Amino acid sequence: MANSIPLWVSSQYNRNVSLAPESNTRSRTRRAILDAAVSLLSKDATASLSDIAAEAGVGRTTVHRYFPERADLLKAISTDALEQIETMSTRARLDEGPAIDGLRRLCQEYFELGEVLNLLFNNPQLITNEEWTNPTEADHALDDLVKRGLADGEFADHVTPQWAVHVLWSLLYAGWSHVEQDGVSKHEALTRTIATLTNALKR
Structure with missing residues (x-):
């Protein structure tokens, strides 16, 4: 069977197979560096690249190979956070079932981003680029959810999509701070974040 494969196809196949582990390794290394950076910088904004390298279990030169400058690493964290928000918004299935249930699912998903979003909120210069100022699919999905909840009578009349967004992120920040500062x-x-959110918005 293998002998019937044209030589150029076989060569390309073997090349792709040999490159796949390296690509996976690069992806895992990049992920480890990003996670280590978020973990350290969310607690200490002055953490050095050497500290981040040690936390990630790689050498400083490896960090520089992926992110030549500190600014490159911070931008990557910001972009990665947006990508995770989009993924979690999709996973929350905001167009399914009652709007209030969709909001609870979204809150639960976003809560997992505590460290990275705490880092970004405490360093607002990281979320002033065009990626953050332009509406995303996640923004549109949340806007549609609130409008549907209002139309169906689930949310109080005073609620607007903009207000719901402010309440959501404010309570998420409060919830994350509750963990970090109060040790809960x-x-x-x-549980407290979701209960407070739903009580603040529902009719």
């Missing part, structure tokens, strides 16, 4: 469990903080 993530589950407990999330």
Whole structure:
């Protein structure tokens, strides 16, 4: 069977197979660096690239190979956060079921981004680029959710999409701070965040 494959196809196949592990390794290394950077910088904005490299279990030169400058690393964190927000918005299935249930699912998904979003909120210069100022699919999905909840009578009349967004992110920040500063469990903080959010918006 293999002998019937044209030589150029076989060569390309072997090349792709040999490159796949390297590509996967690069992806894992990049992920490890980003996660380590978020973990350290969310607690200490002055953490050095050497500190981040040690936390990620790689050498400083490896960090520089992926992110030549500190600014490149910070931009990558910002972009990665947006991508995760989009993924979690999709996973929350905002167009399914009652709007209030969709909002609860979204809150639960976003709560997992505590460290990275805490970092970005405490360093607003990281979320002033065009990626953050332009509406995303996640923004549109949340806007549609609130409008549907208003039309169906689930949300109070005073609620607007803009107000719902402010309330959501403010309460998420409060929930994350509750974990970091007060030492409560993530589950407990999330339960309080969701309860306060729904009580603030529902009719």
